[in-house]
Amino acid sequence: QVQLVQSGGGLVQAGGSLRLSCAASGRTFSRYATGWFRRAPGKEREFVAAIIWSGGTYTYYTDSVKGRFTISRDNANNTVYLQMNSLKPEDTAVYYCAAGSGGIRLTVGYDYDSWGQGTQVTVSS
Helix, strand or coil, rough: CCEEEEEEEEECCCCCCEEEEEECCCHHHHHCCEEEEEEEECCCCCEEEEEECCEEEEEEEEECCEEEEEEEEEEEHHEEEEEECCCCCCHCCCEEEEEECCCCCCCHHHCCCCCCCCEEEEEEE
């Protein structure tokens, strides 16, 4: 496992942007798949985005954020980012970063074995 510490988030108006960061401990972080999930009030946790290196860097997004959110990672600094643009009120949620190793299912939260503490993102209309 790795330790994940999140930063960023906050309150923004619709159409605005925010960037979430997720800093990891451990020298082998580059081998981990990293994902972002969110939980809106009264809803189940949902997959947002994931990034993995497998001979190249691959990214995956849920349909509702494609074209608006970008996941990236800086292996030198053991940090993963989620750049969120054109935010909508329905993006309001607590966002969590997660890391997992091995052949995990990237969109399935239970497959990840390390989680950040969560950060609130609120988008006002």
